[in-house]
Amino acid sequence: MAQGLTLDEVATHNHEKDCYLIIGNTNNGGPKVYDVTKYLDDHPGGAEVMLELAGKYADDMFEDIGHSNEARKQLKQFLVGPLDATDEEIEKLGASSTAASGASSGGATVGFFVVVVAVGLGLYFYTQS
Numbered sequence: 001m002a003q004g005l006t007l008d009e010v011a012t013h014n015h016e017k018d019c020y021l022i023i024g025n026t027n028n029g030g031p032k033v034y035d036v037t038k039y040l041d042d043h044p045g046g047a048e049v050m051l052e053l054a055g056k057y058a059d060d061m062f063e064d065i066g067h068s069n070e071a072r073k074q075l076k077q078f079l080v081g082p083l084d085a086t087d088e089e090i091e092k093l094g095a096s097s098t099a100a101s102g103a104s105s106g107g108a109t110v111g112f113f114v115v116v117v118a119v120g121l122g123l124y125f126y127t128q129s
């Protein structure tokens, strides 16, 4: 297995001729470093979005888009190695499973579900009377 890279090392790979991204979190094996330089022109989402995050942590964006299993499979071929970071650094990136972003999106899903049930019940009683 290739040895890990530090955040500072990854940060130097930050342009179109040399573009690394950090993807992954403590829920799925931890943050890992990917060399996407060769994939920039082939990415269905475009090179621009990747270049904006070049040398940085891109997991939130990668997950927000809801990439397919196919995309996740492709990811593997670009793997450089694990990110060599302390627990504190991982926490700061928001890559820890306790990160607030996960909790808030869960809250929104529950809220939506409650509204659907409430409207459904309202309709049910309305049509019964």
Ligand code: HEM
Pocket (backbone or CB within 6 Å): 021, 034, 036, 039, 043, 044, 045, 046, 049, 050, 053, 058, 061, 062, 065, 066, 067, 068, 069, 070, 071, 072, 074, 075, 078
């Ligand atoms: C090596 C990393 C990545 C791979 C292998 C990858 C792969 C893909 C693939 C295969 C698609 C087509 C839809 C799908 O199968 O889900 C896609 C779409 C997309 N990707 Fe990525 N992606 C990567 C990283 C990223 C990052 C970091 C971002 C955002 C900053 C991003 C933004 C998007 C967007 C916005 C689309 C939607 C394009 C559209 O439907 O118009 N991707 N990506």
